[in-house]
Amino acid sequence: MNVYLFNFELSLFSITVSSLILGIFAYYKNKSSPINQSFSLFCLSTSIWGFFQMQMSLVPDIRLALILAKIEHAGVILIPIFFLHFVFSLVGLNVKRKKYLYVGYFLTVVFLAMLPSNLLVSRVIKKTTVPVQVVHGGPLYPALLIFFSSCVIWGLFELFKEYRRSTSSRRNQMSYSFWGGLIGFLGGAANFLYVSDREIPILNPFSNYGVCLYLMITAWAIAKHRLMDITVFVKRTIIYSILYSLVVGIFVFWVVLLGQLTIYGKVDNKVLWMSIIALFIITFSIRPLDSMLTELTDKFLFRKKYDYKKTLRKASEGMARIRNFTKLLNLIVRLIVNSVRVSHAAIFLRNEKDGSFAVKASYGRKKKAVGSLELKKGAPLILRLNKERNILVTEELDEQIKPEMEKIDAAICVPSFNENAELAGFFVLGNKLSGEMYTQEDIDVFATLSNQAAIAIDNAQAWEELKDTKDRLHQSEKLASVGRLAGGIAHEIKNPLASIKTFVEFLPEEYKDPVFREKFYRIVGSEVDRINTIVEQLVDFSHPKAPKLEETDICQLIENVLILLENDLIKNKVTVKEDYTQGRGLIFVDKNQLEQVFLNLFINSIQAMNSLKNKESNELKIMTYTDKTNFIIEISDTGCGIPAGQLSSIFDPFFTTKEKGSGLGLSIVHGIIKSHGGAIDVKSNVDKGAVFTIKLPLNYTANSV
Numbered sequence: 235m236n237v238y239l240f241n242f243e244l245s246l247f248s249i250t251v252s253s254l255i256l257g258i259f260a261y262y263k264n265k266s267s268p269i270n271q272s273f274s275l276f277c278l279s280t281s282i283w284g285f286f287q288m289q290m291s292l293v294p295d296i297r298l299a300l301i302l303a304k305i306e307h308a309g310v311i312l313i314p315i316f317f318l319h320f321v322f323s324l325v326g327l328n329v330k331r332k333k334y335l336y337v338g339y340f341l342t343v344v345f346l347a348m349l350p351s352n353l354l355v356s357r358v359i360k361k362t363t364v365p366v367q368v369v370h371g372g373p374l375y376p377a378l379l380i381f382f383s384s385c386v387i388w389g390l391f392e393l394f395k396e397y398r399r400s401t402s403s404r405r406n407q408m409s410y411s412f413w414g415g416l417i418g419f420l421g422g423a424a425n426f427l428y429v430s431d432r433e434i435p436i437l438n439p440f441s442n443y444g445v446c447l448y449l450m451i452t453a454w455a456i457a458k459h460r461l462m463d464i465t466v467f468v469k470r471t472i473i474y475s476i477l478y479s480l481v482v483g484i485f486v487f488w489v490v491l492l493g494q495l496t497i498y499g500k501v502d503n504k505v506l507w508m509s510i511i512a513l514f515i516i517t518f519s520i521r522p523l524d525s526m527l528t529e530l531t532d533k534f535l536f537r538k539k540y541d542y543k544k545t546l547r548k549a550s551e552g553m554a555r556i557r558n559f560t561k562l563l564n565l566i567v568r569l570i571v572n573s574v575r576v577s578h579a580a581i582f583l584r585n586e587k588d589g590s591f592a593v594k595a596s597y598g599r600k601k602k603a604v605g606s607l608e609l610k611k612g613a614p615l616i617l618r619l620n621k622e623r624n625i626l627v628t629e630e631l632d633e634q635i636k637p638e639m640e641k642i643d644a645a646i647c648v649p650s651f652n653e654n655a656e657l658a659g660f661f662v663l664g665n666k667l668s669g670e671m672y673t674q675e676d677i678d679v680f681a682t683l684s685n686q687a688a689i690a691i692d693n694a695q696a697w698e699e700l701k702d703t704k705d706r707l708h709q710s711e712k713l714a715s716v717g718r719l720a721g722g723i724a725h726e727i728k729n730p731l732a733s734i735k736t737f738v739e740f741l742p743e744e745y746k747d748p749v750f751r752e753k754f755y756r757i758v759g760s761e762v763d764r765i766n767t768i769v770e771q772l773v774d775f776s777h778p779k780a781p782k783l784e785e786t787d788i789c790q791l792i793e794n795v796l797i798l799l800e801n802d803l804i805k806n807k808v809t810v811k812e813d814y815t816q817g818r819g820l821i822f823v824d825k826n827q828l829e830q831v832f833l834n835l836f837i838n839s840i841q842a843m844n845s846l847k848n849k850e851s852n853e854l855k856i857m858t859y860t861d862k863t864n865f866i867i868e869i870s871d872t873g874c875g876i877p878a879g880q881l882s883s884i885f886d887p888f889f890t891t892k893e894k895g896s897g898l899g900l901s902i903v904h905g906i907i908k909s910h911g912g913a914i915d916v917k918s919n920v921d922k923g924a925v926f927t928i929k930l931p932l933n934y935t936a937n938s939v
Contacts, residue, residue, distance in 0.1 A: 238439060242291065242366055245442035249284035252449045253277040260462060269323040269462050276316035280445070283309030287425070290358065291366035299358040303369045304349045311345045311378065314338075314385030317415070321389035324411065324462075325396040341381055354378055366439075368428035379426060386419050410455035418448025559691075563595035566687055570663065571598040574676075577664030578602070578643065582609065583691070584659055591616060591659065600643055600664055607642055614638055619649045620657050625677050625684075646672050650684045650691070658691065730761035781824030781909050788865060788930075789814040791825060792856060795832040799840070806844045808852045817858035821865050821932060827906045834899045835869050835926055842873025842924065864912070865932055870925040876918040884916065 257277025264270045286306035293299045315338045322331045348354050356372040371378075390412060397408035421444015455461040567579040578598030582591040589611035596602040609616055615638040618626065626647040628639045639647065644662035652658040661684070666672070737754050744750035789812075796803070796810060803810060836854065843852035857868045876884060885904040907914045911931045918924040 239366065242439035242442070243288055245439060245446060246284045246288040246291075248446045249442060249449070250281050250288065252446060252453075253284065254281040256449055256453060257281065260456070264462070267462065268327065269320065272316055272320040272323050273462060276313065276320050277449075279309045279312035279316055281309070282306070283313060284445075291368075293367075296358055296360075296367075299367050300355070303358050304355050307349060307355055307369070307378075308346060310382070311342055311349075314382045314389075315342045318385040318389045321392050321411075325392050325408075338385060345378055345381065348374060371429045375429065383423075386415075386423075390415055390419070407455060407461050410451055410461065414448045414451030414455070417451070418445045421445050421447070560595070562691065564597065566661070566683075567595050567597040570661070570683075574663070575667045576645075577667060579661060579663050580607075580642070581661045582607075582642075582659050584657065594659075598664065602642070609638070609642075615647070616657065619647070619660060623649065623651070625649070625681060627672060627677075629671070646677075646680070648680045648684045650687055661687070727765055730765050733761050734758050781827055781906075783822040783824060785820040786823050786825050786828070787818075787820055788823070788828070788867065789818050789858060791828055792832055792858075792867075795829055795836060798833070799836055802837070802840055803854070806840050806852060808840060808843060808854050811853060811855045813855075813857040817860045817865060817867075819860075819865075821930060823910055823930065824906075827909075831903045831906050831928070832869075834903050838899070839869065839871035839873060839924075842875070843871055845874045846872075846921065860932065863932060864929040867928040867930075868925060869928075870923060872923045875920040875922055875924050876916065877920055878918075881916060881918060885914075 254277065257274040257280075260270045260277070261274035283306055286302050286309065290299050290302035290306055293302065315335075318338060319335055322335060327335075345354065351372075353372045353374040355369055355375075357370045358367050359370050360367050393408055393412040393415060397405060397412055400408050421441040424441035452461065563581050567581060570576065570579040576598065578596060578600040580593050580596035580602050583594045584591050590608055591613075592605055592608040593602045594604060596604070614635055615626075618635055626635070626639070626649075628636060628645050628647075631639060639645075639662075642662055643664050645665045646663045647660055648663070649660045650658050663680075737758055740750070741754065744754075793812075802808075839854050840852075843854075846852075853872045855868075855870045857870075859866050859868075885900050904914055907928060907930070913929045915927045915929075916924060917927075
C-alpha cells in the first residue's frame with residue numbers, strides 16, 4: 235500500500251467534490267449577488283485544478299498527461315483572480331478596486347492564451363522520489379507564480395483589514411474568511427514545490443488537506459455566521475445524512491484505491507474514473523434509498539406501524555390548519571377511528587366553571603352524543619388521571635376505576651394536560667374492531683397525539699375567545715355609534731327648539747304687538763324648517779334610497795352643478811380648472827344622488843377656501859380619469875385643509891368643524907358613493923387644501939343593484 239499516493243488522490247478527490255458542491259450551493263442561494271457569483275467561479279476553478287491534477291498524476295501516457303496538466307493549469311490561473319474578485323466583492327467593490335480587477339483579468343487572459351504553448355507548462359515528468367507525475371514549468375512559469383502569489387496575498391490582506399475594522403457578525407465572517415483562506419492557500423501552494431523539483435516530507439502530499447479544511451471553514455461560516463448573506467437552517471437529519479454519505483464515500487474510495495494497489499500493484503485510471511462515478515451515485519443515493527426501503531418495509535410488512543405514523547402525521551397537519559374549535563375536535567376523533575379502526579372515540583373537556591368533564595366530540599359505531607356523559611371533578615377516573623398522569627388501559631385497572639371506564643365505553647383513556655400541567659381533557663377509545671389488544675406502540679403514538687392535540691385545542695379555544703371578544707367590541711362600537719347619533723340629533727334639534735320655546739312663552743303677552751308677531755312667524759318658521767331639514771337628512775342617512783341607475787355623462791353632470799354654484803364661485807373668487815381628457819364617457823349612476831354628492835363637496839371646498847383670510851385667489855380643480863375597473867373623480871381645493879387627527883372622523887354622522895352645520899353632509903355623500911359600489915377617500919394638508927377622490931365602478935349596471 236502506498237500511503238503517499240492514497241493521500242494525494244484522496245485529498246484531491248475531496249477538493250474536487252467539496253468545492254464543486256459548495257460553489258453550486260452558493261450560486262443557487264443568490265444567483266444575482268456578485269459575491270456569490272465570484273465565489274462560485276473560485277470554487278469551480280478550484281474543482282478544475284483538483285480534478286485534472288488527480289487525473290494527470292496517474293495517466294501512464296506522458297502526452298495525455300501534458301494535455302491534462304495544461305487544462306489543470308487553467309484552473310490554477312483562474313483561482314487567484316476569482317479569489318481576489320470574491321474578496322473585493324465581500325469587502326466592497328469600489329472604483330479603484332475595479333480598475334485593479336480589470337488589470338488582473340487582462341493578465342489572466344494573457345496567461346490562459348499561453349497554455350497551448352510551452353511557455354508556462356513545458357512537459358510532464360515521472361519523478362522517482364514520488365509515485366506521481368509532476369509538471370515541469372516553462373520560462374514564464376515564475377511570472378505565473380508572482381501573479382498567483384500577488385492576488386492571494388492582496389486578497390488575504392484586504393480580508394485582514396476588514397476584520398480589524400469590523401464588529402459583531404461581520405467581524406466573525408471576515409475572521410473565518412481570512413484564516414480559512416490562509417490555511418487553504420498555504421496548503422495548496424505546496425503543490426508548486428513539485429514544479430521546482432522539490433518536496434517537503436509530510437507537507438507533500440498532506441498539505442492538500444489544507445484546501446479541504448478551507449472549504450469546511452467556509453461551509454461553517456455560511457451555516458453559522460451567514461457568510462455571503464446565506465441563511466442555512468441545519469437540522470439533525472441533514473447533518474446525519476451528510477456524515478453518513480461522507481463515511482460511505484471515504485470507505486468506497488479507500489477500498490477501490492487500496493484494492494487496486496494491493497492486488498495489481500498500480501492504479502488503473504479507467505477503473506478509478508468509474509469508481510468516482512459510482513462513488514457519487516452511492517454517496518448521494520444510499521441515504522434516501524435507506525429511508526425509502528425503511529418506509530416500504532413498514533408499509534407492507536409492519537402495516538400497523540406504518541398506519542400509526544400516517545395517522546399522527548395527518549393529525550398534526552390537520553390540527554395546525556384548523557382554528558374552529560368544533561371542527562378541530564371532530565377531526566381528531568374521525569382520524570383516530572378511521573385510521574386505528576376502533577369502535578368509537580370521544581373527547582372529554584373540562585368545564586372551567588365547576589371542573590367537571592363532558593363529551594365535546596365523538597365518532598364511530600358507538601359514538602356518544604355531545605353532553606350526554608359527564609364526570610365530576612372528584613370522580614375516581616379524574617383523580618387517577620391527575621395522579622398518574624399517564625394513559626389508562628381498562629384491562630390493567632383495579633375494580634375501583636373499571637366501572638367508570640366501562641360506563642363511558644373506554645378501552646383506553648388518554649389524558650391531555652395544558653401548559654399549566656392541569657388536566658385539560660382526555661380522549662377515550664373503544665375496543666379495536668380487529669379484537670386485538672392495545673400494544674405499547676399504540677400507547678406511545680397516542681401519547682404523542684395527545685400532546686399535540688392539547689396545544690391545538692388551546693390555540694383553537696384562544697381563537698374562539700378572540701373572535702368572541704372581537705364580536706363584543708364590534709357590538710360595543712355599534713352601540714357607541716348609536717349613542718353618538720342620538721347625541722348629535724339632540725344637539726342639532728335642541729337649539730331651534732329653545733328658540734321656539736322662548737317665543738311661545740312670550741306669545742300670550744306680546745301677541746298684540748305686530749312687530750313681535752312678524753318676528754315670531756319669521757323665526758319660528760325658520761327654526762321649524764331647520765328641524766325638518768335635519769330630520770330629512772337623518773332619514774336619508776339612516777334609510778338611503780336605492781340608486782335609480784341610468785347612463786350618465788359624469789363630466790356633464792359636474793359642469794351642471796358648477797353652473798348652479800356660479801354666483802358662489804364668483805363671490806369667493808374661486809377659479810375652476812377642469813380636466814376631463816383622461817376620463818370621459820357614460821356610466822350607470824343615479825343622476826340626482828351624484829348631483830347631491832358633487833354639490834356637497836363643492837360647497838365644502840368653497841367654504842374651506844373662504845375660511846382662509848388674506849388670500850388673493852382660490853382654485854378648485856376637478857379631474858377625471860379611469861383605471862381598469864373604475865371611473866375616478868378627483869376634487870381638490872386650496873382651502874384650509876383638514877387636520878390629520880380629524881381625517882378619520884369626517885364621514886361620521888354629526889361630525890363637523892363648522893359653526894353652522896349638521897355634520898350629515900359628508901356622511902350622506904359617503905353613503906351614496908357606497909350604494910353605487912364605489913369608494914371615497916380624502917387627503918389633506920393644513921392651510922394648503924384637501925383632495926377628495928371618488929371611485930365609481932365602470933361595470934356597475936342596473937343589474938348590479
